[in-house]
Amino acid sequence: xxxxxxxxxxxxxxxxxxxxxxxxxxxxxxxxxxxxxxxxxxxxxxxxxxxxxxxxxxxxxxxxxxxxxxxxxxxxxxxxxxxxxxxxxxxxxxxxxxxxxxxxxxxxxxxxxxxxxxxxxxxxxxxxxxxxxxxxxxxxxxxxxxxxxxxxxxxxxxxxxxxxxxxxxxxxxxxxxxxxxxxxxxxxxxxxxxxxxxxxxxxxxxxxxxxxxxxxxxxxxxxxxxxxxxxxxxxxxxxxxxxxxxxxxxxxxxxxxxxxxxxxxxxxxxxxxxxxxxxxxxxxxxxxxxxxxxxxxxxxxxxxxxxxxxxxxxxxxxxxxxxxxxxxxxxxxxxxxxxxxxxxxxxxxxxxxxxxxxxxxxxxxxxxxxxxxxxxxxxxxxxxxxxxxxxxxxxxxxxxxxxxxxxxxxxxxxxxxxxxxxxxxxxxxxxxxxxxxxxxxxxxxxxxxxxxxxxxxxxxxxxxxxxxxxxxxxxxxxxxxxxxxxxxxxxxxxxxxxxxxxxxxxxxxxxxxxxxxxxxxxxxxxxxxxxxxxxxxxxxxxxxxxxxxxxxxx
Amino acid sequence: xxxxxxxxxxxxxxxxxxxxxxxxxxxxxxxxxxxxxxxxxxxxxxxxxxxxxxxxxxxxxxxx
Numbered sequence: 001x002x003x004x005x006x007x008x009x010x011x012x013x014x015x016x017x018x019x020x021x022x023x024x025x026x027x028x029x030x031x032x033x034x035x036x037x038x039x040x041x042x043x044x045x046x047x048x049x050x051x052x053x054x055x056x057x058x059x060x061x062x063x064x065x066x067x068x069x070x071x072x073x074x075x076x077x078x079x080x081x082x083x084x085x086x087x088x089x090x091x092x093x094x095x096x097x098x099x100x101x102x103x104x105x106x107x108x109x110x111x112x113x114x115x116x117x118x119x120x121x122x123x124x125x126x127x128x129x130x131x132x133x134x135x136x137x138x139x140x141x142x143x144x145x146x147x148x149x150x151x152x153x154x155x156x157x158x159x160x161x162x163x164x165x166x167x168x169x170x171x172x173x174x175x176x177x178x179x180x181x182x183x184x185x186x187x188x189x190x191x192x193x194x195x196x197x198x199x200x201x202x203x204x205x206x207x208x209x210x211x212x213x214x215x216x217x218x219x220x221x222x223x224x225x226x227x228x229x230x231x232x233x234x235x236x237x238x239x240x241x242x243x244x245x246x247x248x249x250x251x252x253x254x255x256x257x258x259x260x261x262x263x264x265x266x267x268x269x270x271x272x273x274x275x276x277x278x279x280x281x282x283x284x285x286x287x288x289x290x291x292x293x294x295x296x297x298x299x300x301x302x303x304x305x306x307x308x309x310x311x312x313x314x315x316x317x318x319x320x321x322x323x324x325x326x327x328x329x330x331x332x333x334x335x336x337x338x339x340x341x342x343x344x345x346x347x348x349x350x351x352x353x354x355x356x357x358x359x360x361x362x363x364x365x366x367x368x369x370x371x372x373x374x375x376x377x378x379x380x381x382x383x384x385x386x387x388x389x390x391x392x393x394x395x396x397x398x399x400x401x402x403x404x405x406x407x408x409x410x411x412x413x414x415x416x417x418x419x420x421x422x423x424x425x426x427x428x429x430x431x432x433x434x435x436x437x438x439x440x441x442x443x444x445x446x447x448x449x450x451x452x453x454x455x456x457x458x459x460x461x462x463x464x465x466x467x468x469x470x471x472x473x474x475x476x477x478x479x480x481x482x483x484x485x486x487x488x489x490x491x492x493x494x495x496x497x498x499x500x501x502x503x504x505x506x507x508x509x510x511x512x513x514x515x516x517x518x519x520x521x522x523x524x525x526x527x528x529x530x531x532x533x534x535x536x537x538x539x540x541x542x543x544x545x546x547x548x549x550x551x552x553x554x
Numbered sequence: 555x556x557x558x559x560x561x562x563x564x565x566x567x568x569x570x571x572x573x574x575x576x577x578x579x580x581x582x583x584x585x586x587x588x589x590x591x592x593x594x595x596x597x598x599x600x601x602x603x604x605x606x607x608x609x610x611x612x613x614x615x616x617x618x
Contacts, residue, residue, distance in 0.1 A: 394586075401590035411598040 003156050007149035016142035021069045023159040029183040037063050038354045040174060040187035042162050042200055045072070046137065047322030047339035048193035049144035053091045054347030056153035058471065060354055063185065064154065065176060067161035067199070071145060074299040075136035075221050078251055079333035083424040083449055085129040086466055086529070087344045093143040094129070100143075101133025102252050104230040109416055111236045111403040113287075117413050121421075126510040127452040128464040132421060134230070134251050137336065165190065165203045167316040189350060189363075190318045193343070198324035204315055208327060210308025211382065214264040215389050217305075217330075220277050221298040223255050226290050233288075234418040236388070236403055240283035245388050247418070248284070255298055258284060259330070261389060268302040305329045307378045307385070313342075314367035321346060326374035331384035331419035334377040341424055342370050348527035352551060357492035362552040365432050373425035380420045387417035424449040427530060434524075434533035434546040442516040450529040451514045456505035465511055466529060468504055470496030473547055474525040477538070478517035484540045485522075491551055493527065526550055557608035 003021050006014065028035040039055060041048045044066035052062045080088075080097060088094040108118040123131040148154045163182065164175030171186045192200035201208065233248040235241070244261035251257055260280055262271055270276060274297055285291050309326035313319060322339030346366045352358035390396035405412035426448045427433070433446035444451060453465045472494030475485060481499045488495050500506050500517060515523055515534075522538035524546050525531055533546035548554050563569050576592075577585045597606055 397586050397590045398594070401587055401594055404587075405591055405594055409595075409598075412594060415594070 003149055003158070005149075006146050014142065014146075016071050016138040016145075017073070019071060019142075021156075021158040023069065023179050024157070025178075025180055026155075026157060028185055029178065029180060031183075034173065034184040034186045036171065036186045036188075037061065038188045039063070039191065039350060040065060040172070040185060040189075041191045041193055042066075043192070043194035043322075043324070044141075044145070044156055044158075045193060045195060045322070045339075046077070046140055046144060046336050047343050048191070049141065049148050050087065050091060050340050051191055051193060051321065051343035051347055052154045052156070053093075053144065053148050053151060054343060055351055056148070056151040057091070058347060058351035059153070060351050061153040062155065063187070064148075064156040065160040065162055065174075066156065066158055067194075069158040071141040072137040074301060075138065075219075075251060075255065075257065076301075077137045077140070077333070077336035078134050078249065078257055079337075079421070080133050080135055080140065081333060081337045081422040081424075082127065082129045082131050083422075084337045084340045085133065086452065087340055088143075089128070089467065090344075090529070091144070091147060093147045096143045097135060097140055098129060098133055100139055100252055101135035102230045102250055103130045103133055104232060104250065105131075106229065107232040107234070107418075109234050109236070109403075109406070109413075109418060110238060111400075111407075113239045114407065116403055116406045116416070119413070126454050126508060128466065129452070132333070134249060134257075136251055136253075136255070139252070140336075162194075162199055162203070165200060165318065167204075167318070170317075172317045188317065188354065191346065191350075192318055192320045192324045193322050193339075194324050196323040196327055198320070200318060201310070201320065201324055204318060206310060206315060208308045208310045208325070210306055210327070210378065212306040212308075213304065213329065213385055213389065215304065216262040216264060216266045216268060216271070217303055218260040218262050218266075218271050218277065218280070219299070219301045219303065220258045220260070220281055221251070221255050221300070222258060222281055222295040223253070223298050224290065224293050224295040225254060226293045228290060236399075236418075238284075238287065240287050241280065245418075246284060248288075256295075262302070266302070271302050272300055274300075303330075307382045309371065309374045309378060312367055313370055313374075314363060319346060319350075319363065319366060321370070325370070326378065328377050328381035329385045331388060332377075332381050332421055333419070334381055334422045337422040338373060338377050341373065344528050345370055352493060352527075355492060358551040358553060365430065365552060369427045369430050369432075372427060372429070376425045377422075384417045384419045388419075430532075432526070432532055432550045432552065434549055436534065438534070438536040440516045440534060442514060444515045444523065444531050444534070446531055446533055448531045450525055450531060453506070453511035453514055454508055455511060456507055458503070460505075463504075465504070468498060469525055469529055470494050470527075472496070472527050473550070474498060475538075475543060476500060476515065476517075476523040476525065478512065478521040479519045482538075485538065485543060488540055488543045488547065490547060491553065493551075495547070524550070555602055555605055557605050557612060559612065 039062045041064045105121045109116045161177045163177045166173040172190045230250040235246040247259040249257040313325045321342035328334045349362045402415045474496045481497045520537045524533040532550045
């Protein structure tokens with residue numbers, strides 16, 4: 001289909017797994033000298049599309065180049081965290097993702113033939129979005145694609161394969177292969193969102209380094225006609241799959257994700273055959289309340305994984321994001337979620353630099369902040385992997401001891417690690433933060449992603465804090481916003497002033513509690529909804545200084 | 555708080571006897587599992603990350 005048809009009303013009927021986009025010839029391919037664009041994004045996956053939408057919303061035209069002509073093949077990433085949903089809200093597709101996704105709170109952990117314990121995620125109340133939803137990646141990409149197709153500043157070019165990238169002082173020259181032959185395109189900046197086997201990374205002779213795990217896993221997505229509560233079940237060393245782990249998780253449309261650890265010696269081609277998969281699924285179901293349920297195999301994949309990252313996410317005018325920049329194990333759902341956070345961090349900075357509001361140095365902070373976040377994700381994901389698949393006999397002994405003790409001792413349950421589910425990094429130590437000069441309690445320190453809270457609008461309508469934040473900076477003041485803050489300089493970015501208790505109500509007191517507000521307390525939020533400064537009392541000089549700092553203007 | 559390596563056991567000989575008795579008639583594998591459970595229970599009782607790291611160092615023999 002034509003890309004633009006996606007945006008028309010009623011496109012709901014699109015089968016995102018089957019849709020094939022037309023290759024469309026562009027005028028750039030006939031240009032005598034290469035056309036010049038502010039941003040070229042390589043890769044139209046969840047990260048590239050999120051970045052494209054964010055940039056377009058900030059007034060930056062983008063060209064998105066994808067070597068393929070389809071959305072995600074198979075369900076792939078299925079767990080989307082609250083922070084990702086909040087970013088999708090900003091991008092205009094949070095309701096669709098949250099509406100279609102399955103929410104879950106209960107997790108059960110089994111060891112051999114016994115349930116060790118069950119846990120409730122006990123999500124904190126007073127947030128617009130749940131801790132997680134499960135949703136097939138093709139839906140997420142479909143919703144992002146439909147949003148992108150509705151934005152005139154987004155130009156997605158399917159079957160455009162980047163085959164060359166030359167760095168120059170003020171641009172990158174890309175060579176792009178198409179069914180009509182190659183053409184060249186100059187871009188001020190290139191965002192490489194082209195996945196774990198990034199073409200851009202290879203073309204620039206760069207590497208992503210780390211630890212590869214010698215293990216193989218089988219994903220079997222099965223469709224079952226069975227109404228069961230949406231729960232996450234994790235087995236360590238179950239009777240039906242000895243010495244390995246198994247994960248069961250529900251997706252929409254009656255599809256269940258089953259993830260079997262297979263060991264390094266498994267033959268990936270052999271294990272992908274339905275004759276091999278179906279008995280494994282039947283054996284699992286026989287050990288659950290779902291025995292004898294009819295099912296059909298929807299999608300299967302055998303994978304290995306590595307925990308790795310590039311030394312630097314920025315090389316000249318090329319910025320790497322998502323799996324191209326870093327890789328994690330699937331335990332903890334930190335792949336797609338952290339990639340979307342990369343896009344969230346990069347978009348406002350690229351826009352500010354391209355609009356001339358901030359120096360190029362702001363883009364360095366994209367690299368530093370997201371490298372820091374990638375290290376945190378890799379640390380969590382490596383720890384989960386070491387617990388799930390112990391690498392030595394003593395590691396296995398301790399793992400099994402933890403699981404044994406967890407049956408009767410709550411303390412041991414804190415050590416059970418079947419994936420610490422993705423939460424966004426607090427960017428401690430970022431050069432964009434203004435360090436605290438006043439005493440504050442709580443998690444909303446400079447660098448923290450803004451916590452949501454229920455609020456009321458002046459007419460009494462209930463709303464959420466995050467939906468009230470501006471596209472530029474937001475100054476949150478407990479009480480009346482002082483007149484002296486009305487002339488705060490956003491250096492070209494909007495500055496929204498929000499008085500808590502005046503412009504927005506805080507009926508539950510959760511906003512004041514989460515941000516540790518007292519009358520006069522002032523919190524400065526960046527365009528990507530991270531806290532960057534806070535004071536017990538603010539004057540214009542302090543806020544102006546913190547905004548300059550957050551734009552790398554000093 | 556630091557790891558206390560000064561004599562602290564209420565009844566050293568009784569503790570040592572109980573420790574060895576706990577392993578009586580266990581296979582090496584079962585003993586290893588018991589030790590692992592014991593380490594985890596005691597670690598939780600101690601709680602302090604600093605004390606636990608000092609204990610790990612002391613056990614590895616890197617403390618002089």
